[in-house]
Amino acid sequence: MSITLALDVGGTHMRAAVFPENERKPIHQTRIRTYADGETSLERLIHLIREITPVDETIQAIGIAVPGPIDPHLGVILTAPNLPEWVGVPLPKLIENEIGAPVYLGNDANLAAVGEWRYGAGLGHHNLVYLTISTGIGGGVICNDHLLLGYQGLGAELGHVTILPGGPLCSCGQRGHLEAVSSGTGIAAYVAEQLASGSESVLQDNPDTKAISQATKKGDRLALEAFERAGYYLGLAVANYLMIFNPSIVIFGGGVSQTGDLLLDPVRKVVRESVLSEHYLQDLVLTQAALGDDAGLYGALALARGALPTSSPIPKP
Numbered sequence: 169m170s171i172t173l174a175l176d177v178g179g180t181h182m183r184a185a186v187f188p189e190n191e192r193k194p195i196h197q198t199r200i201r202t203y204a205d206g207e208t209s210l211e212r213l214i215h216l217i218r219e220i221t222p223v224d225e226t227i228q229a230i231g232i233a234v235p236g237p238i239d240p241h242l243g244v245i246l247t248a249p250n251l252p253e254w255v256g257v258p259l260p261k262l263i264e265n266e267i268g269a270p271v272y273l274g275n276d277a278n279l280a281a282v283g284e285w286r287y288g289a290g291l292g293h294h295n296l297v298y299l300t301i302s303t304g305i306g307g308g309v310i311c312n313d314h315l316l317l318g319y320q321g322l323g324a325e326l327g328h329v330t331i332l333p334g335g336p337l338c339s340c341g342q343r344g345h346l347e348a349v350s351s352g353t354g355i356a357a358y359v360a361e362q363l364a365s366g367s368e369s370v371l372q373d374n375p376d377t378k379a380i381s382q383a384t385k386k387g388d389r390l391a392l393e394a395f396e397r398a399g400y401y402l403g404l405a406v407a408n409y410l411m412i413f414n415p416s417i418v419i420f421g422g423g424v425s426q427t428g429d430l431l432l433d434p435v436r437k438v439v440r441e442s443v444l445s446e447h448y449l450q451d452l453v454l455t456q457a458a459l460g461d462d463a464g465l466y467g468a469l470a471l472a473r474g475a476l477p478t479s480s481p482i483p484k485p
Contacts, residue, residue, distance in 0.1 A: 170228040171195075172472050173217060173269075176276060176464035177234050178202065179250025182213060184220045185465050189228065192287060196220060197465075202251075209251060210259075214266050227269035231472030232259070233276040233464040240321035243273050249339075272471045278324065279467025280457075281308025282315060284419050286470045288458035295415045298457070299326060301402070301431075302422035304339060305347040309413055316413075326409065327351070331401045346405045350398040352377040352424045359394050381427050398424075399431045403438025410439065410448045421457030428456065 170189045182202050185194035200216055202209050221227060236248035243260040260271035281298035284290045296310040305327030309316040316323050327347040328340060335344030348354050360374045369390040371383050383391035406418055436454060459466055
């Protein structure tokens with residue numbers, strides 16, 4: 169039996185799944201920490217691949233989702249704050265030399281979009297925008313069943329559009345990006361700032377997004393204001409994406425999106441008020457992701473199986 173391996177690598181954990189040929193359900197799935205004493209993260213990745221591969225099975229291909237922008241032509245990560253030792257490293261070639269199977273590399277947010285399009289909430293849609301709202305904000309765009317990459321493979325950095333000029337400092341070093349305002353980090357930073365300025369709230373010190381979400385259930389004014397503000401700017405960004413990409417569905421993934429209508433109600437309101445024409449809203453679906461944390465794995469699966477047309481052909485590294 170031939171198998172395909174799908175991996176999703178982050179700064180804290182790396183996850184892997186084994187899929188039999190032509191199957192969508194994994195026969196095995198596991199997660200390990202990315203770093204451990206005595207091993208580099210690359211050594212751990214190779215060990216994970218070997219350990220998860222069933223004995224006497226043939227690996228048809230390996231798909232890997234990684235954080236940060238990548239050069240799809242060279243198969244290297246260009247920047248990765250959580251995996252600095254991988255920057256500029258020809259990861260596919262290194263793993264191919266060790267494992268003996270073809271390896272394909274993709275940006276994790278892009279592949280999460282692909283996963284939802286191919287196997288999740290985006291099934292049946294040909295034009296899709298995906299946003300993962302967590303510690304940061306990433307995204308991916310499917311246009312006419314093609315993943316949008318752009319000239320250098322750097323397209324669709326949807327979390328790093330300037331939505332509030334001169335606004336909060338983003339993790340990338342710029343100010344006013346969507347990520348700095350509407351991510352979990354941005355929501356928490358806003359609440360901490362308001363508390364430091366003397367705003368009344370049941371919240372104390374530096375609460376995380378989960379605590380802020382729970383405070384909204386108690387009617388806490390500051391907590392409600394924080395989510396309203398995040399949803400407002402997220403709605404402005406989504407309205408812009410509608411007019412640029414004209415998708416039939418916008419999918420929200422990531423931990424912060426699990427707050428549901430708390431975040432998405434203001435998004436819907438702002439979108440309705442901000443689009444150029446009501447035609448952009450015709451048959452439009454705004455929904456939460458269906459695959460949860462597995463979206464990146466399923467996108468890596470689609471990449472490895474060659475089910476991923478792109479806006480610019482990606483030659484094999």
